[in-house]
Amino acid sequence: MHVIETNNLTRRFGTLVAVDHVSFSVEDGEIFGFLGPNGAGKTTTIHMLTTVLKPTEGNATVCGYDIRKQASDVRNCIGVVPQEYTADEDLTGLENILLCADLYGIPKKVSKERANELLELVELSKFKDKRIETYSGGMRRRLELACGLINRPKVSFLDEPTLGLDVQTRMATWSYIKRLKEEFGMTLFMTTHYLEEADNLCDRIAIIDKGKIIALDTPNALKESLGGDIMTLTIEQKDADITSLIETSSKVKEVKKQDNTYRVKVENGEETAPQILSMLMEKGYKVTKLSLTKPTLDEVYLEYTGKTIREEEETSADMFSKRIALRRARR
Amino acid sequence: MTTPNQNSKNPLHGLWALTNRELKKWYKEPILLFMSIIQPVIWMGLFGKAMNIGSIFTGTSFPLPPGFDPGLIMKQTFGTSDYFSFMSVGILSFVVLFTAMFSGMSIVWDRRLGFLDKVLSTPVARGSIIFSKVFSAVVRSLIQAGIVLLVAFLLGLQFGPDFNVLSIFGVFAALFLVCFGLSSIFILIALRSTRWETQMAVVNLLNLPLLFGSNALFPTKLMPDWLQVFAKVNPITYVTDANRQLLLFQTNMSQLMFDYTFLAGFALIFSTIGLFLSWRYLSR
Numbered sequence: 001m002h003v004i005e006t007n008n009l010t011r012r013f014g015t016l017v018a019v020d021h022v023s024f025s026v027e028d029g030e031i032f033g034f035l036g037p038n039g040a041g042k043t044t045t046i047h048m049l050t051t052v053l054k055p056t057e058g059n060a061t062v063c064g065y066d067i068r069k070q071a072s073d074v075r076n077c078i079g080v081v082p083q084e085y086t087a088d089e090d091l092t093g094l095e096n097i098l099l100c101a102d103l104y105g106i107p108k109k110v111s112k113e114r115a116n117e118l119l120e121l122v123e124l125s126k127f128k129d130k131r132i133e134t135y136s137g138g139m140r141r142r143l144e145l146a147c148g149l150i151n152r153p154k155v156s157f158l159d160e161p162t163l164g165l166d167v168q169t170r171m172a173t174w175s176y177i178k179r180l181k182e183e184f185g186m187t188l189f190m191t192t193h194y195l196e197e198a199d200n201l202c203d204r205i206a207i208i209d210k211g212k213i214i215a216l217d218t219p220n221a222l223k224e225s226l227g228g229d230i231m232t233l234t235i236e237q238k239d240a241d242i243t244s245l246i247e248t249s250s251k252v253k254e255v256k257k258q259d260n261t262y263r264v265k266v267e268n269g270e271e272t273a274p275q276i277l278s279m280l281m282e283k284g285y286k287v288t289k290l291s292l293t294k295p296t297l298d299e300v301y302l303e304y305t306g307k308t309i310r311e312e313e314e315t316s317a318d319m320f321s322k323r324i325a326l327r328r329a330r331r
Numbered sequence: 332m333t334t335p336n337q338n339s340k341n342p343l344h345g346l347w348a349l350t351n352r353e354l355k356k357w358y359k360e361p362i363l364l365f366m367s368i369i370q371p372v373i374w375m376g377l378f379g380k381a382m383n384i385g386s387i388f389t390g391t392s393f394p395l396p397p398g399f400d401p402g403l404i405m406k407q408t409f410g411t412s413d414y415f416s417f418m419s420v421g422i423l424s425f426v427v428l429f430t431a432m433f434s435g436m437s438i439v440w441d442r443r444l445g446f447l448d449k450v451l452s453t454p455v456a457r458g459s460i461i462f463s464k465v466f467s468a469v470v471r472s473l474i475q476a477g478i479v480l481l482v483a484f485l486l487g488l489q490f491g492p493d494f495n496v497l498s499i500f501g502v503f504a505a506l507f508l509v510c511f512g513l514s515s516i517f518i519l520i521a522l523r524s525t526r527w528e529t530q531m532a533v534v535n536l537l538n539l540p541l542l543f544g545s546n547a548l549f550p551t552k553l554m555p556d557w558l559q560v561f562a563k564v565n566p567i568t569y570v571t572d573a574n575r576q577l578l579l580f581q582t583n584m585s586q587l588m589f590d591y592t593f594l595a596g597f598a599l600i601f602s603t604i605g606l607f608l609s610w611r612y613l614s615r
Contacts, residue, residue: 083445084445
């Protein structure tokens with residue numbers, strides 16, 4: 001069964017097309033990741049799926065309900081963990097969770113029990129009577145996670161759940177997300193622009209850029225679609241060209257020479273590398289350096305978007321101003 | 332795992348939770364309550380006592396013509412012989428007006444901080460989001476007005492001949508209606524706004540005209556004609572008149588009923604528009 005299904009979902013803000021005819025479906029129980037640079041349309045998609053924004057064109061169903069016509073049924077079966085810290089600064093952790101429970105109309109008896117259980121799960125029980133003001137970034141994020149689960153949603157939307165957290169807190173947050181998913185067996189739809197996060201957490205990933213989905217598959221399949229591993233070797237002989245020699249192996253897909261260093265794209269690198277190595281030694285070449293790397297999502301991303309995610313980060317100042325402009329346009 | 336069926340189907344669920352969220356911030360910080368009543372109390376204590384209009388006649392060395400009764404002149408002009416009593420009832424309207432004006436501000440903040448988007452993704456009725464703001468403004472302004480009324484009494488407010496305990500309820504009913512309508516208006520203005528600066532500008536533009544263009548500080552019948560026209564449609568005029576009828580004057584029942592009708596209509600019209608536009612504009 002498809003928990004989320006979108007059909008040409010589109011949203012324009014004035015002339016800007018934030019989400020451009022996006023169609024995909026999310027299976028029951030999977031963690032589905034939306035990976036893309038800032039401003040790619042991830043949050044806008046989440047806003048539409050969570051009925052905060054209306055689509056300009058196209059439609060989607062969540063838990064089988066139409067996001068346009070059955071918005072309140074959709075709202076009942078979803079949980080949302082927004083990008084921003086939305087917990088009320090002046091209230092305590094427990095008060096904030098109970099407020100969320102009231103928004104879903106959960107009876108008092110049930111909500112108290114669930115709130116304490118969730119606070120236990122995200123290890124905030126000790127701080128439940130402290131005001132949010134005193135919470136650290138990681139604690140706030142965990143509280144948001146707990147708030148998003150108070151109604152036992154069938155599908156939970158996490159918008160950049162680790163944005164702005166340091167590496168350790170990010171890792172810890174992942175483990176909470178995994179634990180919560182196992183505990184409640186729900187479907188997760190998350191957006192991120194951290195590659196390792198998508199790789200570690202997600203069952204399937206959609207890469208989105210400029211409002212369009214440009215690739216959608218499991219992280220491994222995406223990596224394999226690049227056509228194999230990268231073997232880098234350096235030989236002692238400076239003036240020899242062994243490109244054609246390496247290419248004689250049927251497992252080799254592409255060779256790039258740079259001085260006496262060769263970057264070789266191979267299938268099944270663990271087995272192919274020793275074969276090539278012994279062949280070169282037989283011909284009298286001395287290999288001085290050898291490395292083998294499995295493709296990462298970084299390369300996948302590069303392949304599909306034509307830029308590395310690091311380039312994106314370098315221009316984060318630009319992105320920030322773009323984002324502000326987008327926010328203004330949205331209102 | 333999902334169990335939406337056991338959740339409340341009451342369309343008003345969440346209304347109290349959201350209202351209480353606003354009020355909690357306020358009653359948890361007594362300093363905020365203090366700050367919010369200090370200004371009207373200063374107005375009342377300084378302006379009200381300084382403008383000792385009654386002594387224009389009594390404090391003069393100019394011989395008064397025989398048969399001239401200063402108290403009667405005051406009574407004809409202000410409906411009571413004591414200007415302080417007259418204006419301190421106007422200050423009750425001032426309290427409500429200012430509290431209602433700032434009620435729109437919190438919706439701007441909720442939007443900026445992402446809280447509004449989160450609430451919009453929950454099954455809370457859109458109208459409840461608006462009315463939680465209205466109700467919290469109403470509760471706050473009624474409590475503030477109650478305290479200000481008490482302070483006014485301590486500073487020498489003289490109740491009229493028809494004053495009794497029921498009048499107090501009448502006063503709160505009038506204040507409730509006007510606050511309901513005014514907060515609806517200011518929340519409507521804030522509905523689409525993301526900048527609190529805009530909201531501040533609107534508040535600054537409207538507060539003094541609404542206050543001075545009413546009978547809160549001075550009787551409208553002495554105003555120039557054009558200003559009287561404005562005062563006639565200004566709800567502040569009606570709430571102030573209703574409160575004076577109840578607290579100071581010999582109650583003119585038909586006038587009082589007219590005041591209530593105007594205020595009820597005002598509250599009804601603007602809260603209905605608020606409800607309608609919240610459906611339309613909260614989800615973008």
